[in-house]
Amino acid sequence: MQPAPENPLDQTPFEALGGEDRVRALTDAFYDRMDQDPAAGPIRKMHPEDLTESRQKLFEFLCGWLGGPQLYVQKHGHPRLRMRHMPFAIGESERDQWLGCMAFAMDQLEVQGELRSFLDARFAHVADFMRNQG
Numbered sequence: 001m002q003p004a005p006e007n008p009l010d011q012t013p014f015e016a017l018g019g020e021d022r023v024r025a026l027t028d029a030f031y032d033r034m035d036q037d038p039a040a041g042p043i044r045k046m047h048p049e050d051l052t053e054s055r056q057k058l059f060e061f062l063c064g065w066l067g068g069p070q071l072y073v074q075k076h077g078h079p080r081l082r083m084r085h086m087p088f089a090i091g092e093s094e095r096d097q098w099l100g101c102m103a104f105a106m107d108q109l110e111v112q113g114e115l116r117s118f119l120d121a122r123f124a125h126v127a128d129f130m131r132n133q134g
């Protein structure tokens, strides 16, 4: 497996993105897209009908993962993300649906330039790590 891409910025991605409110907006845009885009239907169906908790957990996780406050770890402990995704069949198609929703969300928030290239690479890396088949 490729190593995770290194941060080329002179601040954390969390700071470059604009802090908690922007991570919240990113998470909301991501799940709104998953909810609305028929192309993401297969991964939408894996999630609970009510996405409130999914939104909150991804928001908390991303804050820490981007170099901000470790909200997820404080509440739930180590994320063990790969293990938590094992009950769901995640292949290339599901990975790409997830990344498509995230790219759409970043477009909506106008995440551009060096930060965008870095986040595209980091999300691609972690989403591929979640793959447990194909």
Ligand code: HEM
Residues within 6 Å of the ligand: 043, 046, 047, 048, 053, 054, 055, 057, 058, 061, 076, 079, 081, 084, 085, 088, 090, 094, 095, 096, 098, 123, 126, 127, 128, 130, 131
């Ligand atoms: C690759 C395709 C992926 C699929 C199909 C997928 C699907 C899911 C599903 C079905 C759940 C359980 C429902 C829920 O708790 O919302 C979940 C939970 C979660 N996912 Fe993903 N996911 C993917 C990738 C990712 C990636 C790349 C990240 C992080 C960058 C991520 C972060 C999370 C988090 C933080 C949770 C909540 C874990 C918990 O229960 O505490 N997922 N995901």
